Amino acid sequence: MSDPISRLDQFRADSPGAPMSSAAEVRRRGDQIRRRTRAVVTAGAAAVAAAVAGPVIFLSTGIGDQGIDPAQSDSISAAESGAAYSAAPSALTRANLPTEDDLVADDPYPAWVQEQTYDGEGTDPYNECLTESLGDSGAATTFRRDFVARPGAEMADAAGTLNAVVGEFDSAGEAEKVSIDLSDAAILCSGVDGAELAGTLPVEGDVISSGSIDVVTYQPDEPDKNAVWEVATAVVAAEDRVLVMTRKRGVQDYVSPTTLQTSAVNAAYRLVGVAPPGAPSTDPSVDPTPTGSPTEGRLGDANLVAAGELPALDRFESALGWNRYTPTPDVPTLACQKEWLSTLGATAKVAADYRWDTDRAMVGQVHVAVLEFSDVNAAGAAYNEVMEWMEVCPANKLGVDPDVTALPRDVSADLDAGPKRAARSQATYPGSDGNDSIWFETELVAEYDTRLVLVGYGELAGPCPPSTGDKEDPCYQPDQPDSWPGRILAIEKAAVTAGISDLR
Known part of the structure; x- marks a missing residue:
């Protein structure tokens, strides 16, 4: 996940969030297509x-x-x-x-x-x-x-x-x-x-x-x-x-x-010769909307899942378990983001990242963002935009070109509290150890009235995906009895439950 390669620059900065693009945006998107045809990818975001x-x-x-x-x-x-x-x-x-x-x-x-x-x-x-x-x-x-x-x-x-x-x-x-x-x-x-x-x-x-x-x-x-x-x-x-x-x-x-x-x-x-905006960072690889604290009094830390509520990544021993940290400049909420979340026009946003570290490397990441919009129409338009990101997933900003292994599918029936709409997609991208390791990422967008909850969950495995628990699966490993699909769903449910806690 982390990568734009920034991944978030790869994954968050490709297409405009407004109905009409600026001249600079049009030029940038054209340049991106041209560059991609001749780029030799040597580094992963x-x-x-x-x-x-x-x-x-x-x-x-x-x-x-x-x-x-x-x-x-x-x-x-x-x-x-x-x-x-x-x-x-x-x-x-x-x-x-x-x-x-x-x-x-x-x-x-x-x-x-x-x-x-x-x-x-x-x-x-x-x-x-x-x-x-x-x-x-x-x-x-x-x-x-x-x-x-x-x-x-x-x-x-x-x-x-x-x-x-x-x-x-x-x-x-x-x-x-x-x-x-x-x-x-x-x-x-x-x-x-x-x-x-x-x-x-x-x-x-x-x-x-x-x-x-x-x-x-x-x-x-x-x-x-x-x-x-x-x-x-x-x-x-x-x-x-x-x-x-x-x-x-x-x-x-x-x-x-x-x-x-x-x-x-x-x-x-x-x-x-002018002062930067008053936001914490003027870096376009850092979404300018403040994270982890309320904006306009609508969202707060209570809308972010606690690290202890995330299911353990049992196949990797960790003394810390899931550890929450401040979102970093190069890591988007979703690997397949094409634009910064601020372009979606939310009136408030909170976000947090979590990681599962072993004594050798980080092997799991969870990224959560909760966005509040002015009305249901604005939330619906933002949902459609995120869906387009997940379907296309061009994400090639810092040299990573994720392979979308499964296009979004409806997961409404699997989530508590009945979202108006929800969809999931999956993407893969190489690890950084020079071996056959691969990040397997699952991405969720769920719409509830005027709110969107986004969840990106990445797990390091490879070349086979994490254990599915199916003994008939060629990638099944007896020493990894945990269930990857079950872990994905548990993470999504925990993040969504917190994200809409004040709407119930």
């Missing part, structure tokens, strides 16, 4: 991100013509940070470059810190996949800032490098065109021999007119290295400005691709 054991580091950061000493850069950053979120400046300045406050360091790496800041784009190439710089593309003004993981911290040497380049163009239309061209170049990565596309993500926000993140990998020149190069390129157009953010690192092939989602969105707001 369902993967649990693994730390690089014995990291191989072969990264370096160049210094441009007008590099700034890191000691000076700290004082500049402090001044810029206070000014960047004020009124939009009349021209691009260094204040529009992202700071370390905008950047998110993915676990287990330490926080990013500034290393150098440049007037212009520097003299060394900052992204080997791009055939043109912003200046070459027509930007009148450009600036660049380089970042490194906090020196001396654990895993700092494995984090790689990150840089951001911003440019201002004559018009918003020109900026958007340049961003699309650069995104295409990042996907093809013609400047590197043997580069393969590891995944793509859309980047969206109130100030963004066009944006994508494209990740490629390729073999290093040194054949004895036990890692591959990964280059993640985020390209965002906002008003008449373009941001190019590049992260480069050495990784093993089982490590999930870099996303840069939150960092790119935060940087886009700073790019145009």
Whole structure:
């Protein structure tokens, strides 16, 4: 499950929730189809991100013509940070470059810190996949800032490098065109021999007119290295400005691709000099509706199933059992989501994730979301939209392409309290251990008056599915007597019972 590959970016961000799509959305969906035909999937969004054991580091950061000493850069950053979120400046300045406050360091790496800041784009190439710089593309003004993981911290040497380049163009239309061209170049990565596309993500926000993140990998020149190069390129157009953010690192092939989602969105707001929305996160891989707490007083924690109410995953020993945790940026409620749940137009939402951990790995995941709508018509329209997601399941945002093994079927008779409508689907996607492990996911959407309850349950098994309890099944294993279908239904019932507890 976790994956967009973010899975949730894979699985939550494909189609619009409104009747009419924006120009950026139309372009993004077209790009997704085009990219899918030539993508070589190398990483799974369902993967649990693994730390690089014995990291191989072969990264370096160049210094441009007008590099700034890191000691000076700290004082500049402090001044810029206070000014960047004020009124939009009349021209691009260094204040529009992202700071370390905008950047998110993915676990287990330490926080990013500034290393150098440049007037212009520097003299060394900052992204080997791009055939043109912003200046070459027509930007009148450009600036660049380089970042490194906090020196001396654990895993700092494995984090790689990150840089951001911003440019201002004559018009918003020109900026958007340049961003699309650069995104295409990042996907093809013609400047590197043997580069393969590891995944793509859309980047969206109130100030963004066009944006994508494209990740490629390729073999290093040194054949004895036990890692591959990964280059993640985020390209965002906002008003008449373009941001190019590049992260480069050495990784093993089982490590999930870099996303840069939150960092790119935060940087886009700073790019145009406005404050991000007041939501907890402006990352489009994080649904902006608050989770786990009431919105408009309608939903609350009581609508979320307790971890102790979920049936045990007996075939995997766990000292903790089911453990509730805060939803993470790359994990959707349903593997086959094509859009963020916020696009469905709910007036309130609560959500929670649960995991079953052994001493070696996570082997089970439950994702629950409860959505309240303004009326039954809005709830019905949202149900139909989710049904379409489950039927189509294109979900290929971060390199995972789930195989829909069973299209939705009615399960109303199996659920307590009589939902107006309910449907279930199943999808599979590879695990992250490089063996034959597979995530088997069951997805449920149930409609009750003005409310939807969504449940995604994934269990690690493979190549056979989890035990069905049927001795005639070729995959039946006597040492796994538990019943997978029964466990699925018990999880769905527990989640739905809590989700509609106040409606009874």
